[in-house]
Amino acid sequence: MLRDDQVLRYSRQLLLREVGGAGQQAWLDAGIRVAGGGRALEVAVAYLAGAGLRVDAPQAFWSACTGWLHGTTLADLNPDASRDEPGPRTWISLVEAPHRGRLPEAAAHCVLGGTPEGGSVWLTRCRACAEADLASSGTLEPGALALQVGAKAARLLQHWLLSQGTPGARLVVRPDGRSGPEPTAPCGHAG
Numbered sequence: 001m002l003r004d005d006q007v008l009r010y011s012r013q014l015l016l017r018e019v020g021g022a023g024q025q026a027w028l029d030a031g032i033r034v035a036g037g038g039r040a041l042e043v044a045v046a047y048l049a050g051a052g053l054r055v056d057a058p059q060a061f062w063s064a065c066t067g068w069l070h071g072t073t074l075a076d077l078n079p080d081a082s083r084d085e086p087g088p089r090t091w092i093s094l095v096e097a098p099h100r101g102r103l104p105e106a107a108a109h110c111v112l113g114g115t116p117e118g119g120s121v122w123l124t125r126c127r128a129c130a131e132a133d134l135a136s137s138g139t140l141e142p143g144a145l146a147l148q149v150g151a152k153a154a155r156l157l158q159h160w161l162l163s164q165g166t167p168g169a170r171l172v173v174r175p176d177g178r179s180g181p182e183p184t185a186p187c188g189h190a191g
Contacts (some may be wrong), residue, residue, distance in 0.1 A: 036101065
């Protein structure tokens with residue numbers, strides 16, 4: 001149940017038929033665990049925190065921010081993103097390539113990376129597939145493409161949380177700003 005301050009904070013989203021009160025509650029019940037850093041990741045975190053998702057990011061992420069989030073705290077973005085009540089029901093790991101660390105425990109993994117076509121966003125439930133996507137991705141240089149990839153990643157995650165569809169999507173973001181899904185092969189891994 002949304003509090004009065006949340007109804008005011010999310011009033012625009014609540015008016016959207018595809019979001020409404022149930023969708024906003026789904027976003028408030030979810031969280032992202034950030035691994036690594038990068039400009040696209042900063043953009044995605046800003047959008048997702050603004051929508052009400054809880055953000056679990058190490059201090060190193062906040063210290064390294066140079067773009068939108070430079071000098072910003074999570075409470076500045078949205079007090080709901082840093083709340084201390086019991087944890088979300090759905091955690092999603094969010095990581096930008098290259099990243100060599102272990103992926104956080106999560107129900108789904110979203111990988112942002114560079115490709116020969118421009119940039120890509122992969123969303124999968126499978127840790128092995130996410131690690132393979134990270135290994136095959138290139139770096140996204142800070143610039144317009146990184147901003148577009150971050151924004152598209154936030155939108156893809158928000159849509160998935162509203163529909164609770166099966167992740168397995170790959171979205172290619174081209175340098176001209178156009179984007180579209182690309183077919184992905186079924187995952188052969190367990191889990």
